[in-house]
Amino acid sequence: xxxxxxxxxxxxxxxxxxxxxxxxxxxxxxxxxxxxxxxxxxxxxxxxxxxxxxxxxxxxxxxxxxxxxxxxxxxxxxxxxxxxxxxxxxxxxxxxxxxxxxxxxxxxxxxxxxxxxxxxxxxxxxxxxxxxxxxxxxxxxxxxxxxxxxxxxxxxxxxxxxxxxxxxxxxxxxxxxxxxxxxxxxxxxxxxxxxxxxxxxxxxxxxxxxxxxxxxxxxxxxxxxxxxxxxxxxxxxxxxxxxxxxxxxxxxxxxxxxxxxxxxxxxxxxxxxxxxxxxxxxxxxxxxxxxxxxxxxxxxxxxxxxxxxxxxxxxxxxxxxxxxxxxxxxxxxxxxxxxxxxxxxxxxxxxxxxxxxxxxxxxxxxxxxxxxxxxxxxxxxxxxxxxxxxxxxxxxxxxxxxxxxxxxxxx
Numbered sequence: 001x002x003x004x005x006x007x008x009x010x011x012x013x014x015x016x017x018x019x020x021x022x023x024x025x026x027x028x029x030x031x032x033x034x035x036x037x038x039x040x041x042x043x044x045x046x047x048x049x050x051x052x053x054x055x056x057x058x059x060x061x062x063x064x065x066x067x068x069x070x071x072x073x074x075x076x077x078x079x080x081x082x083x084x085x086x087x088x089x090x091x092x093x094x095x096x097x098x099x100x101x102x103x104x105x106x107x108x109x110x111x112x113x114x115x116x117x118x119x120x121x122x123x124x125x126x127x128x129x130x131x132x133x134x135x136x137x138x139x140x141x142x143x144x145x146x147x148x149x150x151x152x153x154x155x156x157x158x159x160x161x162x163x164x165x166x167x168x169x170x171x172x173x174x175x176x177x178x179x180x181x182x183x184x185x186x187x188x189x190x191x192x193x194x195x196x197x198x199x200x201x202x203x204x205x206x207x208x209x210x211x212x213x214x215x216x217x218x219x220x221x222x223x224x225x226x227x228x229x230x231x232x233x234x235x236x237x238x239x240x241x242x243x244x245x246x247x248x249x250x251x252x253x254x255x256x257x258x259x260x261x262x263x264x265x266x267x268x269x270x271x272x273x274x275x276x277x278x279x280x281x282x283x284x285x286x287x288x289x290x291x292x293x294x295x296x297x298x299x300x301x302x303x304x305x306x307x308x309x310x311x312x313x314x315x316x317x318x319x320x321x322x323x324x325x326x327x328x329x330x331x332x333x334x335x336x337x338x339x340x341x342x343x344x345x346x347x348x349x350x351x352x353x354x355x356x357x358x359x360x361x362x363x364x365x366x367x368x369x370x371x372x373x374x375x376x377x378x379x380x381x382x383x384x385x386x387x388x389x390x391x392x393x394x395x396x397x398x399x400x401x402x403x404x405x406x407x408x409x410x411x
Contacts, residue, residue, distance in 0.1 A: 001172050002109070005065065005165045006129040009072070009102055012161030013095070014137020015144070015154045016079070017041065020092055022151055027085045037089050039364075044096025046357045052101040053108075053213075053350020061105040062169060068101035069166035076159045080152055103130075104353055108346045111337035117279065119337060120286075124275025124330030128268070131329065135268045213347040220339055220401050221355060227393025228332050228352070229359030230386050231287070234294050235328060236360035237383040238263075238321050240367050241376070245301065248376055249310055259315050263322035270326025277327070278334055283402060287331050287394045293324030295387030302381035332356050338402050 020041070024034035056064045075098060078091030106126065114122050144153040214221065242263060246256035277286040297320040304313035336352040337345070363383070370379035 001168070002106070003125065003129050005169055006102075006106055006126060007132060008161045008165040008168075009069075009099070010130045010133020011137050011140065012072075012133075012158035013099060014133040014135070015141040016076075016095075016137075016158045017134075018138050018141060019151050019154050023079065023082070023088055024085060026151075027082065027088055029085055033085070037085065037092055039361075040089050040093040041096040041099075042357070042361045044093040044098075045100040046096075046354060046361050047093075048097035048100030049104060049354040049357060050350045051097075052104040053347040055101065056105050056108050056346035056350075057344060061109040064105040065102055065169050066166055068098045068105065069162050069169065072098040072102075072162045073159055073166070076155050076162065080155045080159075100353070100357075104346065104349055107333055107336065107349055107353070110333075111340050111345045111349065112342060114337075116338070120278030120283070120330060120334045121272070121275035123333040123337060124272055124278070127274075127330040127333060128271035131268050131271055135264055214351045217339075217348060217351065220397075221351060223393065223397045224335065224339065224401055225352060225355045227390045227397065228335060228356045230390025230393065231291060231328060232332060232356040232359035233363035233366075234291065234298070234383055234387045234390065235325055237298075237363040237367050237386075238294070238325060240364045241298070241301075241380055241383065242318055242321070244367075244371065244376055245305075245314060245380070248305065249314060251311070259318050262315075263318040263325075266319055266322035267326040267329075270323060271329035274327050274329045274331060275334075278331070283331070283335065283338070284394050284398045286327055287335075287398070288391055290324045290328035290331065291387045291391035291394070293327065294321055295384045295391065297321040297324060297384075298380050298387060299384030302377045302384065305377050335402075 017038075020038045021029075021034040024037040029037060052064065052068075055067070059067075072095060075091045075094040078087060078094065082088035082091055107123075110119070110123055110126060140157065141154045144157055145151055147153075242260050243256055246259060251259075274286045274290070277289075297317045300320075301313065301317045304310050304317070307313060332353075336349050336356075339352070340348040363386075367376075367379045367383070370382060
């Protein structure tokens with residue numbers, strides 16, 4: 001009941017995402033406009049985090065997931081029946097909004113119910129569920145299109161996954177009642193802890209508003225939050241730079257897909273290792289290697305474009321980036337959970353996820369702009385610098401704000 005709904009949503013979304021530019025071109029969009037329509041998924045997710053935090057605080061994780069699922073069905077129907085590009089754009093935005101609500105609800109649930117000694121492992125597993133959907137979804141889409149000869153079959157698959165999810169969440173065992181909420185602050189919480197264990201929705205005597213929460217935690221958000229945004233930016237840039245680098249080398253689509261696919265497979269294979277490292281040795285021992293590996297990968301890649309062995313370096317450094325990204329699985333969720341006030345985590349998590357999603361949304365735009373104005377090599381090198389800045393931020397501020405989990409977590 002904790003992980004299966006996440007897998008269902010990720011599978012449905014992962015099957016549809018690669019086809020969004022195709023749907024846009026069918027409605028008359030050129031390549032830049034199709035890219036803009038696709039970007040509305042990230043924009044919707046960015047805009048959805050703060051309202052989702054407020055909603056989880058008001059009605060709980062379970063019903064937030066139900067409403068997000070129903071709205072995602074509406075988004076799918078909108079994509080299926082969109083008569084114009086504007087309607088498709090709105091539907092894609094709504095799907096991203098729902099993804100934010102769903103992800104934050106599950107994140108808040110895990111934050112309040114998972115003991116700190118194995119929190120990172122379970123959040124890495126949650127991150128692995130999303131990665132599974134993104135990794136397997138496109139293959140499901142390819143199979144459906146091959147069978148039905150219709151791109152819109154992927155939207156029907158999304159609708160089916162979300163419908164099963166809503167039924168499961170509504171009528172299956174309620175994890176909020178089965179798993180006790182642990183009301184013991186573990187990070188930057190400031191509320192008084194009574195030590196009691198409760199089931200069901202978390203009673204909060206003084207629920208902070210979203211903007212009040214942002215102001216109260218402005219110090220940690222402007223420091224560790226910025227370091228986390230750097231990590232999110234680097235991870236997002238990887239998805240843009242690797243295909244563009246292959247195109248700039250003159251490689252065909254099959255070779256580029258193979259290189260990116262191998263990098264993604266390495267990324268997916270390592271998602272649980274991040275949680276093991278964070279729980280056994282400390283949070284920064286996963287964040288630092290992940291960022292430094294990606295910084296090294298981008299920094300080295302920036303100098304290989306004109307070498308005779310450029311293709312070899314491309315494949316090798318794509319694998320290095322896959323290792324770094326795999327080791328970062330669950331880091332952003334784990335840091336957010338560690339820092340959140342345990343009695344009312346949702347509004348803080350909404351602020352935290354908005355900041356990290358902003359980093360992920362800005363990076364592709366920055367890479368595209370620098371590539372157009374100067375060169376792809378400079379954009380790639382800049383992402384390496386961003387990774388090093390993020391690593392320095394985690395090294396500087398994690399011991400200050402999370403002294404208990406900066407080093408090894410003991411039972």
